Amino acid sequence: MARLLVDQADYGVHPFIVQLRSLDNFKPMPGIELGDIGTTKGMNSTDNGYAVFRHVRIPRNHMLMRNASVSRDGTYAKAANDKLSYSTMVFTRNVIVHTVAFQLAQAVTIAIRYSVVREQGNLHFNPQISTESTIMSFKSQHYRLLTSMARAFAILFASKSCDVIYKDMVLRQSQGDYSTLQYGHITTASLKAWATHAAAEGAEDARRCCGGHGYSALSGLPDISADLAAM
Numbered sequence: 001m002a003r004l005l006v007d008q009a010d011y012g013v014h015p016f017i018v019q020l021r022s023l024d025n026f027k028p029m030p031g032i033e034l035g036d037i038g039t040t041k042g043m044n045s046t047d048n049g050y051a052v053f054r055h056v057r058i059p060r061n062h063m064l065m066r067n068a069s070v071s072r073d074g075t076y077a078k079a080a081n082d083k084l085s086y087s088t089m090v091f092t093r094n095v096i097v098h099t100v101a102f103q104l105a106q107a108v109t110i111a112i113r114y115s116v117v118r119e120q121g122n123l124h125f126n127p128q129i130s131t132e133s134t135i136m137s138f139k140s141q142h143y144r145l146l147t148s149m150a151r152a153f154a155i156l157f158a159s160k161s162c163d164v165i166y167k168d169m170v171l172r173q174s175q176g177d178y179s180t181l182q183y184g185h186i187t188t189a190s191l192k193a194w195a196t197h198a199a200a201e202g203a204e205d206a207r208r209c210c211g212g213h214g215y216s217a218l219s220g221l222p223d224i225s226a227d228l229a230a231m
Contacts, residue, residue, distance in 0.1 A: 004063070006074050015064040015085065020051065031056040042226030081178040086185045090169065093188040094162040100199035100231055101156035107224045108149045111206035114213065115141055135209075144209055148202035155195045162188055196231040203228045 067079035
């Protein structure tokens with residue numbers, strides 16, 4: 001994404017395709033600097049890096065011109081709606097919401113399974129009974145984990161509702177109706193912010209519910225918690 005400037009006129013941010021590396025030796029193209037930002041807290045399977053462009057020229061047809069376009073003589077044709085680029089983000093945000101619902105459910109499932117077999121403490125308050133109770137018997141553990149599991153289902157159901165909103169929006173746009181674009185943008189932006197925050201906190205709390213075992217990488221919980229923190 002970059003600002004589109006034509007004859008000193010600024011038409012705002014538009015999408016472009018830029019070739020980063022040479023097809024002959026795979027080195028960065030002239031004027032382009034590429035680098036890696038190093039190891040992060042989570043999602044290290046994703047290639048996180050940076051790109052710096054210095055006086056890089058690309059052909060006019062490298063601009064993605066489905067909505068707005070620039071002719072050969074430099075004439076700018078405005079999109080039917082200047083917020084159409086948000087449509088892609090509506091879809092992307094909902095994919096993230098759908099993903100974090102399953103990640104939260106995964107973390108809580110691990111913690112619940114652990115809690116129903118891990119024994120600690122005598123809830124009988126009877127010295128003649130030596131058997132300990134599973135930690136799931138404690139109401140605090142019960143409340144924390146089942147609440148997070150309920151949130152996972154709520155996030156999943158909300159993402160399915162957003163699927164309906166997005167499909168309706170796309171159908172309307174194909175007929176020249178952009179009236180639902182703003183609603184779809186606001187809804188998915190708000191849901192993505194809340195869902196990722198709730199999922200990250202829920203997964204971290206599930207890890208804590210497992211005590212020292214939750215700190216172990218073998219439990220899978222540290223990785224899930226770190227990946228959700230990056231969302």
